[in-house]
Amino acid sequence: MSIRNLDSLFDPASVAVIGASERPFSVGGTLWRNMRESGFAGRVFPINPKYKELTGQRCYAHVADLPEAPELAVICTPADTVVDLIKQLAKRGTKAAVVISAGLTAKQKQAMLDAAKPSLLRILGPNCVGLLSTHAKLNASFAHIPARPGDLAFVSQSGALVTAMLDWAEARQIGFSHFVSLGEHADVDFGDMLDYLASDPHTRAILLYIESIDQARKFMSAARAAARNKPVIVIKAGRSAQGQKAAASHTGALAGADDVVDAAIARAGMLRVNSLEELFLAAEILTRFKAPIGDRMTVLTNGGGVGVLAADAAAAHGVPLAELGQALKHDLDKVLPANWSHGNPVDIIGDAPAQRYVDALTALAKHPQDTGTLLFIQAPTAIVPSTDIARALIPVIRPEGKAPLPLVSSWVGGPAVAEARALFTQAGIACYDLPEQAVAAIGMLQAYGRNQAELAEAPPAELLHNGSTPDVVRVREIVRQVLASGRDMLTEPEAKAVCEAYHIPVVATRTVPANAVAAGDEAARIGFPVVLKILSEDISHKSDVGGVVLNLNDEGDVRAAAQAMLVRVGKSHPDARVEGFTVQKMVKMPQSQELIIGASIDPTFGPVILFGQGGTAVEVMKDSAMALPPLNAPLARALIERTRVAKLLHGYRDVPPTNLDAVVATLMAVSQLLADVPEIAELDINPLIVNHQGAIALDARVRVSAKQPAGAARFAIQPYPAELSETIDWRGQALTIRPIRPEDEERHRAFLESLDVEDIRMRLFYSRRTMERSELARLVQIDYTREMAFVATVPDGAGGEKTVGVARALADPDNVGAEFGIIVRPELKGSGLGRLLMDKLVRHQRAAGTQQLTATVLTENDRMRKLGHALGMREAPVAGDNSTLELVLDLQG
Template sequence: MQKTMQLGSDRAYDILRSEHQPLDAIFAPKSIAVIGASQREGSVGRTVLWNLISHPFGGTVFPVNPKHHSVLGIKTYPNIAAVPEPVDLAIVITPASTVPGVIGECVDAGVKGAIVLSAGFKEIGTTGAELEQQVLQQVRRGKMRLIGPNCLGVMNPHTGLNATFAHGMALPGKVGFISQSGALCTAILDWSFRENVGFSAFISIGSMLDVGWGDLIYYLGDDPHTESIVIYMESIGDARSFLSAAREVALTKPIIVIKAGRTAAAAKAAASHTGALAGSDAVFDAALRRCGVLRVKSISELFDMAEVLAKQPRPKGPRLTIVTNAGGPGVLATDALITDGGELAELSPETYAALNELLPPQWSHNNPIDILGDADPMRYAKALEIVAKDPNSDGLLVILTPQAMTDPTQSAYKVKSLARIGKPILASWMGDADVEAGAEILNQASIPTFPFPDTAAHVFNYMWRYNYNLRALYETPVLPEGVDTSDRTIAKTIIQTARETGRTLLTEVESKQILAAYGIPTVTTQVATSAAEAVRLAEEIGYPVVLKVYSKTITHKTDVDGVHLNLRDAKAVREAYDAIALSVSTKVGANHFAGVTVQPMINLKNSYELILGSSIDAQFGPVLLFGTGGQLVEVFQDRALGLPPLNTTLARRMMEQTRIYKALQGVRGRKAVNLEALEQLLVRFSQVVVEQRLIKEIDINPLLVKAEGIDENSLVALDARIVLHDLDITEAQLPKLAIRPYPTQYVSSWTTRNGMQVTIRPIRPEDEPLMIKLHHTLSEESVFFRYFHLIKLSQRIAHERLTRLCFLDYDREMALVVDYENPETGEHEVLAVGRLSKLHGTSEAEFAILVSDRYQCQGLGTELLKRLLEVGRDEQLRLISAEILTENSAMQRVCEKLGFRIYPTVDASVVRAEIKVAGER
């Protein structure tokens, strides 16, 4: 019988980390060469060398300088080739013009990592940028990883490594800090000494020529000393790499970002409404939401949130309960909470009754709960115990002001017992010396304490938003309705035909045809090239009708008075046709007039005008927009941005960020719109953007959504505009999606040995219910062979676990499922799954195969492994491997049949299977 096998992602990953994590050469080197070490007082070369030898890191330092025999009393070598021992890390401090040659010598000498502190690269212009490319060419010749150039360096406070020219060594701690600004690094370092803040890593990333955000986020995500990651960012660099790493790591370790350039101007010229609305900073916010990263506005917030998220659980929602001994601070906290989107928790009847029994009659009888100025420590403790149990509350804020009868220290002792209530608890001990001891007690008990209550409320808002964004990533969506492949071809043909005629602006008719090809309802739209034809079409459609200018060059119809509404008879249609023709001729020229479109006048009663669009962001590629539409769309600016592709959960999250969403749920006696249908429409729209990459900008404005009745016009695109990329742009030059879409190229049918027709395809987030069913079919033996130990079914099908298995980043991991549709019931079943996971920082991956016991011996495991090898070749992986239990001989035979070599390991119960699939990238 074919057996399932184990992916070496748990125990094997730890064993192999030292062999396969290239950045260890930078953060945990055994030997360092300082190239450009100097004797000159105050020089960077001297400072770096002094920092290395005065903070022992457990390794050897080799100064390299051809002009000196020794520096700081240490023997110096003329070049890296002359160093008598292998070098893990080279720190380069030579003039920019010499750096390409120096790095080339390091590659030749087998150096594994480099930090280039030298400036004079792309920050000075074209000459410097060319030098950078020369450096990169040398790096790519070997397996070296490089941080910089133009950076401060790195510190590993837990090992004592100080590979920087900063004056001082960071304290050890649990925060991984990455900065794009070396100057800010030194300021943060000084601040950290005053505030006693420690770091697990302190990194100046510089120009990110090689090592970028994604590499470092993965590295710190694997680092046992790092509990949270804070980032100062000026530019995103490789957006897909950043989002990919952040999305994976943020689930287990908070990532907090502060980014310069928040006030950068939005796009000044755009053919579409979307292009005008989607400013680059707003897009950056949307990208962070998509990967679960928290953005803050100040450096103090950066470290406040790192501390808070490490100490307290995330709130499930925005409802805060405030307990205070003074009314004024409670009001301040309330203002800060509500102004920033939070809510006051509504006290349950049980909570209200219990507080009535406990508190004096003069208590506030509402939230904020004013327990009065004479509150003693016991009153604080009992009040908090009561409100902590209230199901309507998502978090607590306790405020203390020092009054005559207040004991801040003893109150803190009582409050600290509530540090682990399952909800976040924050404190504001207001005052100076009188409250200092109490505040320290709370902080030591992992209850974050702030001097001002409005700051604490602001922090709570950050907390619930952070959790809201994370939940959106891993809520199981509804399977979207499919789009027929032939319809996609229709859309592609329309675009190609337009380009062949030299056009980049599609007509309204063409735009609507593309939407219709993806199942997006559009209003009937007919073209008339004469007044008489317009009348004939109007009578066919039925009055009243709408006439709009038909043109292959005019972008905004209203700019030329090109829209006439509610035309009720033939006379009105003729007059409207003539008026449009005259207006166009007068304003832009008769050659821009090609006729009119005739459309039915849709009844707008009990309906909403929305906008749905996409435009290109310079950093993140295609960006989606949803919000309030109509003629005043730029005035209201009620919009949410998101990155494609969408699923139904992400579509709903976009809708929830807008003010119009409340109306869509039903207000003032109106029924709610069909939100599920609107979700599906947003998903299909994102498919258009993902698959038709020649589209530069696209608008549906308005998208009409009716609040009553489900008919053919309950969701309908009344107008549409599509702008294509320039005619001379090649496919390779098209903007890349920031998030890799579903890899349809790996979907195909297959026949099992017993003749069952199945589909082998990449896993989707919507497959979570099918994965639960698969695990119900596994025997204990199959579970043991897959995981090396038995895991309870309840643990295997837990949502938190399955999210990691179904919600994949296809850039880093690929899982193929065998999908069988029962011809009698129409229900789907996953018979097997094969997984390929890249090892961080390498071009290697590990695989795993899991087959339902009922369908073993049908060749599923062999076919899945074959296809995983094809994926590995496509992804240009160098090596694919796995660890297999020695007794799992069937899986070993499958591997050998496909060309794997089997090796023994130090653990006699385990063998290792390896195959080389491609050359180095």
């Protein structure tokens, strides 16, 4: 639904426990005890007709008997009582409920939601452990122990994991802001929790345990918004291999659900980990590491052994060690003994006093281009206490008034390093017990950096790498004819025609009847050598049945091969309909690689794109990665780099680097095809032969479906809506009004800095013209599903654009209401630009189904009030605040 009334769930003024009991070890008894012992300062009401009082407090028989409406209710009564209780609570005005009860039928769950909806009563559960909100001292759960206060939020689909995590974290003294068991998430789900926690001031990182994801676009929208504000770390159950489904393409066989989840997590800017241990390793580094993320690592240590362990761990986690430059080595020679390691790891020898650590770290800090991320490892010695070293290093790592060093630390040992470790932690420096843990965390940090880069990309659905326009009409006609004939598989010539229409190079293919002489004659016309393939709607993987023969050098070879092929296919697939043969020129590309590019439809996330090493052994090699469309060039390259074959594509020995632009163009073409043609259900281009000169598709197969499982509307991520851009002649110049893009960041900064402080106060209730980088990124890296910002730009005279105005609307996730704002450059006040932007915004939100636009404005803001009246908005007072009022526009009336 949205975050509405979730404050009542996590920070209520009063709580009713329905089914409260004095029976030990019962759910009702445990819940009542937890609520009473949690230190909750609000009013608590037990409800159970069996008792007159509980633990010295009056107990009420029914909801109707309560002296007031509880803001939150916790229900732990039998399943068949839940619907009626929700009706009673909604009638009383309760804002949220935790339904502990299990065993509700689908009909009961729907009746429960129907009863809650009119009053927007929010429901957590059913069949959940409950929740803990430490800042509110609220324990509305039947967990066996409370949570320590902290700033990590943990949200889980598994109730058992909630209690196990509490126990695990307590032993390690890890604290939480919220602990939430979603249960069957009939109402409050991961999307709602991400929306709520993204702006929660008590939470610095969000930890998720996910078993399944519903409503992929809602989840991705919320996840992308949250991941822009704070780290989101995910454990997703179900990594193990599932049974291979029968598929018409290699892509269908390779596209496991877990690979798609990996792609979704990466695209949302989150980080996936494999265990509870990794969850907290990642939380430590992502919330404490404030410097830019380096792609290499330099180790500084006082012990050769721990340095070697760190280097081994770096190799295991794919973290490259930096090569020390000559200038850096020269600076280290000045401050280190002659027998230092002269390489990476930088071993400053076990007898190092505190000043040697300081000098070595200072030298490394002078050469950030050489070092990347720094890993500091110290093992205790009798020469100098570790505490002294920590105190000496903290001012170097966290210099006052300057950016912190990109450093992660590991104090190896127990009591001897405990105080040093505590000092680093208090200083906000990521700190680990073991070098291997620190290296693993740095690997996670680098993966997180790559995912955050993907988060910033907002490609349009309509974008080919070479700027050419595909022949969409031709493809749609091919698809129409195939479906009209009762088929769902395109023939090889049809599939290649689809590729050609989207400017994917293919080898020319001729079709002949199932006649050996005809095949030989066509081969002679093409020129030798040739490839002969069987043509049959019933045979998808032709090579598996001997339906492909390569390197045929004369007509006799072709005729013999054709005759033998008919015999083989007749024996292995006697019921297969053979339409004939295809004959094509044998392509020989020196120093080439075989790749696969494909697409399929995931039941949760919709269309997905696959890239990897191709050929007939593609399922055996399983060197592939997935991505969610839409793709642009940076996202396509990121997909390529997630595979092992990428190393070969960059060149090796005497093999020159592959023409990656040709591969990127093919990936982007497939992305656009999925957006344009919703009937596409599966696609394989295998092999795509590529070398330094270019790429060409030797084979392609396409399956279509009248159910239209693809199309931009089915993408889990809303593409950049380029179609909303328009350019008009305005005041003698070209004025473009278009959706904002991440690339607008610097233009937007210049725009904000051009505004009068008074204008900013009037529009934004904000007193500064400058913004932090994170705040600015949030304004330009928007999610077009729930937020829209239209910028007005004019030519800047230097071949670029200048932003002159912006109108923005942020909708509830359920799209009932949207808050809007508008601001233009000071010199353009009264020019009509504000009206143009608002007209555009109103049209868009109305078409998107938004019910109402609202804005809170200062009562003294006459210009905005006048614009609101011109647009048909009404004014409404803001309760308890005479300095502001609300402008309201009903869009759907």
